[in-house]
Amino acid sequence: MNSRERVLTAFAHEEPDRVPRWCGASPEFFARAQRELQLPDQESVLVRFGDDFRRVFARYVGPELSLSPGATSRTVFGIERSGYGYGQPLSHPLANATLQQIHDYTWPAPQWQDVSHIRTDSLAWKGEYAMLGGDWSPFWHDAIDLLGMENLYVQMYEAPHLIDAVLTHVVDYYAAVSQRIFDAAADALDVFFIGNDFGSQNGPLVSPVQFNRFLLPHLRRLIDLGHAYGLKVQLHCCGGFEPLIPCLIAAGLDGLHAIQPCCRGMDLATLKARYGGQILLNGAIDSHHVLIDGTPDYVRECTREVLRIMAPGGGYVAGASHDYILAETPVENVLAMFEDEVDMCGTLAVWSARVAAAGCLSGRGRCTRQGRRVHSYQSRDRRTASRAHGAEHGQYHVRGPRCPDLL
Numbered sequence: 420m421n422s423r424e425r426v427l428t429a430f431a432h433e434e435p436d437r438v439p440r441w442c443g444a445s446p447e448f449f450a451r452a453q454r455e456l457q458l459p460d461q462e463s464v465l466v467r468f469g470d471d472f473r474r475v476f477a478r479y480v481g482p483e484l485s486l487s488p489g490a491t492s493r494t495v496f497g498i499e500r501s502g503y504g505y506g507q508p509l510s511h512p513l514a515n516a517t518l519q520q521i522h523d524y525t526w527p528a529p530q531w532q533d534v535s536h537i538r539t540d541s542l543a544w545k546g547e548y549a550m551l552g553g554d555w556s557p558f559w560h561d562a563i564d565l566l567g568m569e570n571l572y573v574q575m576y577e578a579p580h581l582i583d584a585v586l587t588h589v590v591d592y593y594a595a596v597s598q599r600i601f602d603a604a605a606d607a608l609d610v611f612f613i614g615n616d617f618g619s620q621n622g623p624l625v626s627p628v629q630f631n632r633f634l635l636p637h638l639r640r641l642i643d644l645g646h647a648y649g650l651k652v653q654l655h656c657c658g659g660f661e662p663l664i665p666c667l668i669a670a671g672l673d674g675l676h677a678i679q680p681c682c683r684g685m686d687l688a689t690l691k692a693r694y695g696g697q698i699l700l701n702g703a704i705d706s707h708h709v710l711i712d713g714t715p716d717y718v719r720e721c722t723r724e725v726l727r728i729m730a731p732g733g734g735y736v737a738g739a740s741h742d743y744i745l746a747e748t749p750v751e752n753v754l755a756m757f758e759d760e761v762d763m764c765g766t767l768a769v770w771s772a773r774v775a776a777a778g779c780l781s782g783r784g785r786c787t788r789q790g791r792r793v794h795s796y797q798s799r800d801r802r803t804a805s806r807a808h809g810a811e812h813g814q815y816h817v818r819g820p821r822c823p824d825l826l
Contacts, residue, residue, distance in 0.1 A: 422471035423609065426549035430651050430673060430699050432734040438726065439549075440757055441676075441701055442470040443742035448750075455750045468757045471736075474551040474612070475540045477600060481531025495527040496589070498564040511567035513585060521584045529595035538604035552608040553600055553650075556593035556641055559615040559634060562586055575629060582633055590637040594644055601648040610674070611645030611652045614742075618658020621683045627662050639670045646671060653701065655742055659683035664694055674699035679740040680725075681705055687728045695729075701736040703729055704756055710739055710748050715755035722756050 420428065420436045428435040442465060444452075452464045465473075481495065490499035491506055500506035513521055532554070541550045562585050563571055574581050597611065617624055617634070625634065638654075645652040653674035654667065659682035667675065678700050680687050687703055694700070704710065709721045722737075729735040737756075744753060 421546070422548045423546055423550075426471050426736070427609065427651075429733050429736055432696060432699070432732065434731075434733045438730050439471040439736045440469045441472055441736050441738035441742075442468045442744070442753070442757070443677075443738070444744035444748075444753075445746055447746035448744045448748060451746055452750045452753070468753065471549055472551055472610075473541075473544050473548040475537050475604075475608075477532035477534045477537065477554065477596065479531060480533045481527065494561070494564065495531065495592070496561055496565060497525060498561075500564075508564040511565060511570070513565040514567045514570050516581070518581060518584055521581060521588070524588070526588050527592050529592060529599055532596045532599070534596075534600045534603045537600055538607045541604055541607035549609045550607060551610050551612040551653075552604065553597040553611040553613065553645065554593050556590070556597065556613040557615050558586060558589045558593060558637055559617065561589045565589075575633060579633070586633065586637050590640060594640055597641070597644060601644070601650070605648035605650065608648075608650055611641070611648075611650045612655070612676075613641055613652070614655035614676075616655075616657040617663055618656060618660030618679075618682060620658060622659045623663050624658070627666060630663050631666055635666050635670055638667075638672075642671050653699070657741065659685050661685055661690065664690075664698070668694065668697050672698060674701055674736075676701040676736075677738075677740055677742050678703040679705070681708060681740070687725065691728055691735075695732060695734050699734045699736065700729060702738050702740045702742075703735075704737065704739055706739040706741040706744065706748070710744070710752050710756065713752060715749075715751050718752045718755040 422439070425435040425437065426439045429439050449461045449464055452458070452467075453460065456464065456467060458464055458467060479495075484493040484495075486493055487499055487509075490501050490509060492500045494500070497512060499509045501509055513524065516524070537552065541552065544550065562582070565585055566574065566582075571582065601608070601611075615634075615638070617630065623630065642652045651673040652671070653676050654672055655676040657677060657679060659679070661684035664675070675698055678687070678690065679685055680703055690700060703725050704718075704722055709718055713721070726737065729737075739753075739756070
């Protein structure tokens with residue numbers, strides 16, 4: 420199989436020749452990896468790690484985004500930001516806006532994004548890799564920036580029509596940009612990749628009821644758009660958002676990216692058993708406690724543990740639990756993660772046989788360090804382990820939570 424075939428087989432919930440690999444990382448990490456591995460460019464790093472995906476982007480050609488003193492960036496929605504990384508918004512221009520003022524706001528035009536080159540850029544890979552495309556579409560984050568987070572939550576109850584108006588304008592822009600991309604290049608793309616962080620370390624940022632009321636309709640618009648062009652749709656979502664997964668599945672989402680096992684409710688055995696036959700799971704190898712703080716041997720041990728749970732039956736892409744591998748992550752640990760996925764596991768058929776011979780998922784987590792279990796990817800509940808055993812053999816029958824007003 421080539422990379423594209425491997426990824427599409429995983430999306431079909433079948434076992435490919437090996438688990439597909441995903442390496443999303445910060446520019447600073449890529450620069451560090453280039454230096455330490457003595458490679459000429461970022462593409463060489465991706466090849467070294469065996470990444471099965473490539474991504475193409477539209478190019479901004481709109482009005483110049485001038486910055487005020489102290490600002491480091493400006494979004495297409497007029498939000499200036501400052502601080503570490505992407506920074507934090509310096510103001511919330513629609514915090515006190517009326518409905519008419521929301522409609523009259525200077526919203527971006529989809530023509531500000533040049534899509535004329537995307538098909539050529541994608542075809543340059545000659546069908547070797549699974550191609551990601553479409554606008555990132557972080558409409559939840561943009562609404563927070565425009566309104567202020569606390570104010571947004573209050574207005575969900577006191578003035579829900581204002582929240583609806585802001586989200587509609589934001590998603591109108593993103594949907595129009597992606598439609599222009601797909602009109603130009605859908606036949607050269609495989610996955611519509613979008614991103615919104617609906618989870619925190621301790622659970623969802625909104626309840627399933629509020630998620631279903633305010634956010635899911637707009638997410639469904641984007642999912643339906645991708646499907647209309649024959650694309651799989653994958654959502655990047657950080658945090659502990661397990662209670663929202665039934666809603667995402669009901670809306671037709673094909674893949675969830677950057678599963679974070681150290682967040683509340685994100686136990687891997689439970690997720691695999693409950694949802695593994697309905698949606699592709701991507702990530703799950705802990706970026707923090709394992710990749711940053713661990714040793715290469717510890718990374719290998721924990722990677723084996725994740726694969727033992729997630730690989731059988733397909734529907735899994737291996738990678739870090741956050742798309743942005745940070746500069747402080749040791750390069751040798753990322754190498755250990757990806758090399759172990761191939762060298763220690765071999766083909767999925769061999770791996771499945773080894774899992775069965777080892778008694779599948781019975782018992783507790785085996786990812787230990789210095790004689791002490793510091794992180795476990797498995798449920799402490801043996802009933803969960805038993806259900807996960809069934810999941811490994813295609814028996815995805817575990818009933819999970821229901822999505823309010825959808826199921």
